[in-house]
Amino acid sequence: MASPSGPIAVVDSGLGGLTVAAALRRALPAEDLVYFGDTAHLPYGNKSADTVFGFIRQIIRFLLPMRPKHLVIACNTATALALPAVTQEFPGLSVSGVIDPGARAAVAAAGSRQVPVIGVIATEATVRSKAYGRAILRRRSMAQVLLRATPLLVPMIEEGRNSEDPLLDMALRQYLKGMLAHRLDVLVLGCTHYPLIQRAIARVTGPKVKLIDSAQQCAQDVVQRLRRKQLLRLPALVGASEAGGSFRGYVTDDPARFAALATRFLQTRVDPPVLVEPGRLHMPDSAAVLRATA
Amino acid sequence: MASPSGPIAVVDSGLGGLTVAAALRRALPAEDLVYFGDTAHLPYGNKSADTVFGFIRQIIRFLLPMRPKHLVIACNTATALALPAVTQEFPGLSVSGVIDPGARAAVAAAGSRQVPVIGVIATEATVRSKAYGRAILRRRSMAQVLLRATPLLVPMIEEGRNSEDPLLDMALRQYLKGMLAHRLDVLVLGCTHYPLIQRAIARVTGPKVKLIDSAQQCAQDVVQRLRRKQLLRLPALVGASEAGGSFRGYVTDDPARFAALATRFLQTRVDPPVLVEPGRLHMPDSAAVLRATA
Numbered sequence: 172m173a174s175p176s177g178p179i180a181v182v183d184s185g186l187g188g189l190t191v192a193a194a195l196r197r198a199l200p201a202e203d204l205v206y207f208g209d210t211a212h213l214p215y216g217n218k219s220a221d222t223v224f225g226f227i228r229q230i231i232r233f234l235l236p237m238r239p240k241h242l243v244i245a246c247n248t249a250t251a252l253a254l255p256a257v258t259q260e261f262p263g264l265s266v267s268g269v270i271d272p273g274a275r276a277a278v279a280a281a282g283s284r285q286v287p288v289i290g291v292i293a294t295e296a297t298v299r300s301k302a303y304g305r306a307i308l309r310r311r312s313m314a315q316v317l318l319r320a321t322p323l324l325v326p327m328i329e330e331g332r333n334s335e336d337p338l339l340d341m342a343l344r345q346y347l348k349g350m351l352a353h354r355l356d357v358l359v360l361g362c363t364h365y366p367l368i369q370r371a372i373a374r375v376t377g378p379k380v381k382l383i384d385s386a387q388q389c390a391q392d393v394v395q396r397l398r399r400k401q402l403l404r405l406p407a408l409v410g411a412s413e414a415g416g417s418f419r420g421y422v423t424d425d426p427a428r429f430a431a432l433a434t435r436f437l438q439t440r441v442d443p444p445v446l447v448e449p450g451r452l453h454m455p456d457s458a459a460v461l462r463a464t465a
Numbered sequence: 466m467a468s469p470s471g472p473i474a475v476v477d478s479g480l481g482g483l484t485v486a487a488a489l490r491r492a493l494p495a496e497d498l499v500y501f502g503d504t505a506h507l508p509y510g511n512k513s514a515d516t517v518f519g520f521i522r523q524i525i526r527f528l529l530p531m532r533p534k535h536l537v538i539a540c541n542t543a544t545a546l547a548l549p550a551v552t553q554e555f556p557g558l559s560v561s562g563v564i565d566p567g568a569r570a571a572v573a574a575a576g577s578r579q580v581p582v583i584g585v586i587a588t589e590a591t592v593r594s595k596a597y598g599r600a601i602l603r604r605r606s607m608a609q610v611l612l613r614a615t616p617l618l619v620p621m622i623e624e625g626r627n628s629e630d631p632l633l634d635m636a637l638r639q640y641l642k643g644m645l646a647h648r649l650d651v652l653v654l655g656c657t658h659y660p661l662i663q664r665a666i667a668r669v670t671g672p673k674v675k676l677i678d679s680a681q682q683c684a685q686d687v688v689q690r691l692r693r694k695q696l697l698r699l700p701a702l703v704g705a706s707e708a709g710g711s712f713r714g715y716v717t718d719d720p721a722r723f724a725a726l727a728t729r730f731l732q733t734r735v736d737p738p739v740l741v742e743p744g745r746l747h748m749p750d751s752a753a754v755l756r757a758t759a
Contacts, residue, residue, distance in 0.1 A: 211516045212506060217623075219719040222505045222743060323632075326620050329511075338617075338639060341632050425513040449516060 173265055175402050177240035178203035178419075179393065182230055185213035186329065186429070186436055187363035187386075188245030191269070193437050194390030195243075196418070199397075201404045203416040205237055211423035211449040214325060216294025216362075220252040223296070227253045231261060233421075233447065240402050243393050244268045247293055247361050247385060251300035265396070270297075272392035273359050273385035274306030280357045280381040281314060288315045290350040290380075293361030295320040303361055317353060321346045321362075328364045331435060334371035343368075343375045351376065359383045367436065420444025467559055469696050471534035472497035472713075473687065476524055479507035480623065480723070480730055481657035481680075482539030485563070487731050488684030489537075490712070493691075495698045497710040499531055505717035505743040508619060510588025510656075514546040517590070521547045525555060527715075527741065534696050537687050538562045541655050541679060542588050545596035559690070563657065564591075566686035567679035568600035571651045574675040575608060582609045584644040584674075587655030589614040597655055611647060615640045615656075622658045625729060628665035637662075637669045645670065653677045661730065714738025 179199075181192045185208045192206050207230050209215075215223045227249050231242065242264055244250045244257070250268030257266055281287035291303045298320040307316050323342050332339045350358070358376055360366060363386040373382060397403045404416070422429045426443040433441035473493075475486045479502045486500050501524050503509075509517045521543050525536065536558055538544045538551070544562030551560055575581035585597045592614040601610050617636050626633045644652070652670055654660060657680040667676060691697045698710070716723045720737040727735035 211512060213511075217507075217722075218505060219722075222718045225742075225744065322624055323617060323620055326617055330616055338632065338635050341635060345632060424516045428511075428513075448519075450519065 173240040173400070173402055174238070175240065175404050177238045178205045178417075179397075180205045180207065180234050180237070180239035180242040181245045182207045182209075182227065182234070182242060182249070183244075183246040183363065184209050184215040184226075184249065186432055187325070189433055189436055190363045190366050190386035191243060191245035191389050192418075194387050195393060196415075198390060198394050199403070199416075201416050204418045205234065205239065206418065206420045206444070207234060208420070208422045208429060208444070210425060210429055214294070215246060215248040215252070216296050216322065216325065218248075218296060220296075220300070223249055224253040224256045227257060228260065231257065231264070235261075235264075239264075241265045241267070241393060241397060243389065245363055245386070245389060247273075247363065248296045251297045251302035265400070267389070267392060267396060269363065269385045269389040270302050270306050270361075272388035273361065273383055274303060274310060276383045276388045277307060277357045277359045278310040278314070280383060281311065282356060284356060286313050286315055287311070287356045288317065288353050289357045289359065290317045290319065290347075290353075290355045291359040291361045292319050292321045292324070292346065292365065293359075294325070295322050297361055303359065315353070317350050317355070319346055319350060324368065325362065325364050328367050329432060332368075334368050334374070336371075339368060339371055340375070343371055347372075347375050351380075355380050357381045357383060359385060361385055363389075421447050423447055423449045467534040467694070467696055468532070469534065469698050471532045472499045472711075473691075474499045474501065474528050474531070474533035474536040475539045476501045476503075476521065476528070476536060476543070477538075477540040477657065478503050478509040478520075478543065480726055481619070483727055483730055484657045484660050484680035485537060485539035485683050486712075488681050489687060490709075492684060492688050493697065493710075495710050498712050499528065499533065500712065500714045500738070501528060502714070502716045502723060502738070504719060504723055508588070509540060509542040509546070510590050510616065510619065512542075512590060514590075514594070517543055518547040518550045521551060522554065525551065525558070529555075529558075533558075535559045535561070535687060535691060537683065539657055539680070539683060541567075541657065542590045545591045545594035559694070561683070561686060561690060563679045563683040564596050564600050564655075566682035567653050567655060567677055568597060568604060570677045570682045571601060571653045572604040572608070574651050574677060575605065576650060578650060580607050580609055581605070581650045582611065582644075582647050583651045583653065584611045584613065584641075584647075584649045585653040585655045586613050586615045586618070586640065586659065587653075588619070589616050591655055597653065609647070611644050611649070613640055613644060618662065619656065619658050622661050623726060626662075628662050628668070630665075633662060633665055634669070637665055641666075641669050645674075649674050651675045651677060653679060655679055657683075715741050717741055717743045
């Protein structure tokens with residue numbers, strides 16, 4: 172059974188989930204966080220559901236002995252492709268993702284227009300999964316949902332381009348042109364990397380389009396879940412900045428590169444995480460071992 | 466022992482090596498080709514040497530039972546990070562890569578300038594490995610070698626952007642600006658994807674810079690190796706276009722996506738390859754099995 176003393180586990184293909192971890196840290200400074208970035212297998216955004224679920228399953232098996240009180244899949248692609256299967260395979264695990272909270276916030280922001288137009292930008296795999304469309308239409312059946320895969324944004328952000336970069340600006344204008352012609356009301360940033368270029372996105376959409384930060388919404392959703400289940404840690408009596416819970420990072424490749432990118436990403440120093448070799452994640456279950464040795 | 470009847474194996478992280486396979490097909494229409502694209506783990510270009518060697522080792526173990534007469538690592542990153550280790554671990558295997566042939570051609574093209582300036586554009590990992598610098602300076606110690614990581618080019622090409630795309634043009638102008646200021650003589654396209662945007666690159670460099678297509682050079686190198694070892698198949702007596710050897714493809718993720726991209730990539734119809742689940746590649750060797758079951 173989950174206990175308030177367990178850590179919150181944050182799982183991502185790489186760096187993007189750090190925006191969720193940072194939002195959790197701000198909201199819940201007393202909680203211990205365990206972050207897992209699957210850097211040997213990233214990105215997930217151009218891979219199939221079977222493969223991404225395979226990666227996520229191994230990560231969860233690795234994290235379970237740490238007894239997380241909640242596990243958040245802080246990656247839109249992994250949420251879209253693997254969350255239902257995770258819920259089924261790990262019925263005792265408290266688990267949530269990024270898409271439902273983002274869809275909920277998008278519907279709330281859509282306002283009173285009879286058929287609001289809600290856009291979503293995301294990876295190729297998230298778009299193909301249609302998960303955002305389903306989650307939005309379940310809550311507001313009369314919305315018009317426009318999806319656009321924007322596969323260059325993650326590598327642009329990881330290259331260190333910021334909101335002032337002219338190449339990023341041109342890419343956003345290309346990607347958003349069709350949506351903006353449809354009088355967009357709301358745009359969901361359907362990838363946890365995108366909040367880092369929110370200023371550039373807002374410049375292209377103009378002030379009338381409401382932007383939904385799926386990372387921020389996802390973190391708020393985790394806070395509410397823990398509160399409902401009375402699993403929040405009581406903050407220490409010292410000031411929040413000193414009451415910090417611990418942060419432990421794990422990656423499947425190149426801890427130094429991760430630390431350098433994460434430091435730039437969060438604009439705060441991040442120590443190198445622990446390396447978990449991808450081979451350890453692929454440790455076969457006993458049946459497979461028997462087959463391999465037979 | 467290698468026999469002329471064995472296939473030529475072409476290994477890549479995904480699609481890029483298809484440019485090498487296509488060049489091999491044109492030069493050697495009678496040969497059987499086996500293509501392996503590690504699409505579950507792509508890209509290799511932002512990963513560490515240990516991880517990339519781990520992937521390549523598993524792929525070679527999978528391919529060895531097919532008795533390839535030669536195996537070409539048709540990926541600059543994998544060549545840079547794993548070729549020396551592959552040579553050591555599989556001493557009986559005839560194996561080659563992309564970097565030495567590209568470096569050789571670059572030096573040959575550099576001409577008579579006392580200190581020629583040779584630029585290389587490649588993935589982040591290829592640049593960090595310094596493999597091109599070593600391979601060029603071994604052949605011409607007075608050259609000046611300029612390296613530039615160009616991580617957006619692969620996702621731009623896989624997104625379907627061609628040489629006329631304005632975003633691609635702007636990215637190339639940003640990436641090449643510093644090099645062009647140094648009076649570049651030769652530019653090596655140090656990634657097997659890049660030949661597909663050679664026209665855009667030439668427009669930015671201008672006609673005085675000689676472009677070296679590492680995929681083309683790599684394929685020519687394989688032809689020469691097989692000829693030297695008398696392992697070439699005699700072309701059938703029918704016309705070359707009818708003498709086609711077989712082509713078998715294997716990928717670790719999403720055969721349909723691969724086939725669609727490959728068809729666009731090669732501008733010729735490509736059938737879906739066989740799916741090899743990544744778990745099968747990670748089959749532990751017997752020592753690891755003993756540890757896991759002990």
